Amino acid sequence: MTLTTADTDITTVQPEWWKSAVVYQVYPRSFSDSNGDGIGDIRGIINRLDHLEQLGIDVIWLSPVYRSPHADAGYDISDYEAIDPLFGDLDDIDELIADLHRRGMRLVMDLVVNHTSDEHPWFLESRSSTTNPKRDWYWWRDPRPGTAPGAPGAEPTNWESFFSGPTWTFDENTGQYYLHLFAPKQPDLNWENPEVRQAVYAMMRRWLDRGIDGFRMDVINLISKHPELPDAEPHPITGRGDGFPFYAHGPRLHEYLQEMRREVFDGRDALLTVGEMPGVSTKEALLTTDPTRRELNMVFQFEHVGLDHGTSKFDPRPLAPGALADSLTKWQDALGTTGWNSLYLSNHDQPRAVSRFGNDTQYWRESATALATMLHLQRGTPYVYQGEEIGMTNGHFPDLADFRDLESLNFYHQSSQLGLLAENVLDGMRRNGRDNARTPVQWNAEHAAGFTSGTPWIGVNPNHSWLNAEAQYQDASSIYNYYRQLIALRHERDVVALGTFTRVDIGEPAVLAFERAHSADLLMVAVNLSDEERFIRFPTRWAHSTLILSNYPDTAEFVLRPWEAHVLTRRND
Template identity: 75%
Template sequence: MTLTTPDAVSVVTPAWWTSAVVYQVYPRSFADGNSDGIGDIRGIIGKLDHLQRLGVDVVWLSPVYRSPQADAGYDISDYQDIDPIFGSLADIDELIADLHSRGMKLVMDLVVNHTSDEHPWFVESRSSLDNPKRDWYWWRDPRPGFAAGQSGAEPTNWESFFSGPTWRLDEATGQYYLHLFDPKQPDLNWENPEVRAAVHGMMRWWLDRGIDGFRMDVINLISKDTTLPDAEPDPATGRGDGFAHYSHGPRLHEFLREMRREVFDGRDALLTVGEMPGVTTEEALLTTDPARRELDMVFQFEHVGLDHGSTKFDPRPLAPGALAASLTKWQDALGETGWNSLYLSNHDQPRTVSRFGNDGEFWRQSATALATMLHLQRGTPYIYQGEEIGMTNGSFPTLDAFRDIESLNFFARAGERGLDPADVLDGLRVNGRDNARTPVQWTGGAQAGFTKGRPWIEVNPNHTWLNADAQYDDPDSVFAYYQRLIALRHERAVIALGTFARVDAGDPAIFAFERSLDTERLFVVTNLSDDTLDAALPASWNHVSPVLANYPDAHGPRLRPWEARVLSSM
């Protein structure tokens, strides 16, 4: 949008989402409105006071579409209906209206790299070799020289994200279909213009219904190398990592620009964000450059892979300064042209304070320090449900306590890799996705106030003291601190629009940076460690005023464990 000033100079109005804060709701675990043990849309509606009190601007809703729930709703069988476990279309309409009446927006998850194998499109596609929708998915004959079903007959040797091969034989037609994730999640063939037109029509249907944008799941996988080459095989399994052949493919940017034209042009105040595993800074800059008209922002994965060893379930200690260095790299690379999505956790990642902080002795301090350094960078911050009260990783004493298909499949195939099952189980406890999926802890009472029934996954035992009710009226709580951070972004243009410059504070565990806009400067320093450290800060920081701190009596160069300070030149 542009405004014309009296002297006819055109001024670009900053996008509304530069000063916005997004809150992710994973509906299965947020709040249960009908006491069946599974969170639902009625439960979300009943907790909107919490989100309004927190001060967020946008709710990102993970999938509630009709689904067999093989991958917790990321396997969609009907894009234009709501799964009965979550409610109805009338419920989603009420949620949209209620959010809008409170000045908040709703962004829906868009999962269009793949569908469920129960989607009518795939049911038709697999019905015969000559069905008109056969080419809506990736079908291939067995590898030359192999019979269908024979070991090694899969068209490529790629390893699935959820373990095992990426191809499943359809016995009726004798061909294999591609599924980068679970076999119940066949990949759509975006090379087919009919597929793209159907997806665009579905997106317009939701926008016409009143939603305010989309978070696009693994959107960088929609363009693949159509020659489907093999990858370098792993000696243990014979399968290889085909990521280079199916991510950021040759037509990705073309597909995104077409989507912009066909779906979003002519509509105002929307948000488009793409989840892009493996995205580079160069690709992210291309995707988020407004002049290219693709997406507003992307989720990158570099910083959430820093503690991975040979796999994500082989966790390694995080080196001092590694997190700050990675985030700085992305701040510098996207600069003032692209745009960052700022996050530390989501439905696929373990809890922030357990992973990057100290969820024991310095639980409050590390939860607030991590929030400070994240929310005050250049980009749009995302809060994952429960993060605003400092929720920690769950308790999983045995394998039976886990629910996530990725974790269970990995454990089942651990023997193929020669891994010790006890070590794998420990890795699941640290980095498994179920850590983020335990129910939100509303109260210290039965089932944390999440449900009156039996929850689909066990509640974290620490809910007796770590819960929202205990924090609402406590000015020193994690929740109160998040309220102040969100208010700061709304109040100070320097946070939304200012430049970012890293400051060397003399120790890699200290993350310090300046934000500048015109004459206003904001100074942020955080000690991301359990140690007391002395910060070597520039002399210019001596004449600034305190804005926010997570310790009382914050002054001088000495930073206590996980201490965070925000100062201003104004």
């Protein structure tokens, strides 16, 4: 069942090929610019496929390239079946699909169907009158009784948006409010309406007919809302509340996912489906990924990327020793051999892993490779976010004007109302803001890190003078080449893809150690997730084992140096 990028005919791979696959997320705006306009594009991706093939990547997950006004960097879609001219056209996407398939690789597209853009034809019709046939395709409600329409506090519910401010916007033309859990330009679709679901499923089928290999489903756990849309407990300052219990994991979520499976995926077994589910519990994740229930292959959960949040993500707190290891172990144990984990530390919404969970100065290489070892050798499908494979760090944002992200900027402008100090909020944005993941990929030490011949849409990290892909290709000890070893290990040994996971206590909370077992093959992984030496003692059954991978050039008995990772193997006789 092994999938490699060198010699695989993707039409003959087993249905669960994704268990031994490694996925690479491309955020196209920041990956590679082919035409010098400062914004990455599909042609730029095509030009860089050798980098991914040599890395050993099996699947590209492509963040949205659909037509969009770009209020939220393309996650506000105005036409699901057109490519935004900013990124190219349908001929370019067809060429990308063909080139990937020729290399034995696959393409997974982002699916954003909790909401559309307010410029989508569906919403334009819905907004045109209260009697339009598509009126019920979105969530429309009258103002709160006894209030003046459009006045503060007249919103139908008091929910706080993910992007700050109310979740309702008043439409003067029809005298009602529409719901948007994110930006006002991202109205939520009403999945209670079967016509909405059928339109979405038809669109998905057309993309699969075009040759793509699956979908990553944006905030898919928000598509079923409690129809009453009740108020939440109000914040003492803003008066708005957290409506999450009323719009996430709603009463019909599993029904919708099972219907989607029947309507879209049946008869197309060799696909990858992954659902982004903020706030998902282990119980819900297990239900969603249990193959007997026929919903999704895997989900993205968010517990571990919330461990350093204080009152908000812009109020970062230090991680307690062992907190990351304990959280990931919890998910390994909960999904066990029934469900399936998505393994990630970084994506387009998260700061850079080596800056957040590692040490991006003194132990930059060691911590980047230690984190990768810890992640890739767990049970689940690992995801590499662009630039992670060369150890890219958080960006450089001296001033407010250097930021681009809507979420961060909205929070900053609301911060004074919340009584927060502007400089503290800026520090939080520098550490945990989404722009950290969106600085251009650092290809070389030249102008704009080789990303563009023009002026990049967001600032390039100054450390590209030494931290870049070109500098790592021929360096056997580089982060890039270490990633190649990790990915090859998954492809070559079924124990990595299929083995059980058992946490091993070796006496140090800062060390994550675990065993993987499959048939007669055993692996022991031990990773020091700290800046300090840790004295350890492996179980006696590992006394006669073989070290097959380490991120240090030599080893010391009973000691793991800062951010040192060991992978041992032996037969299970």
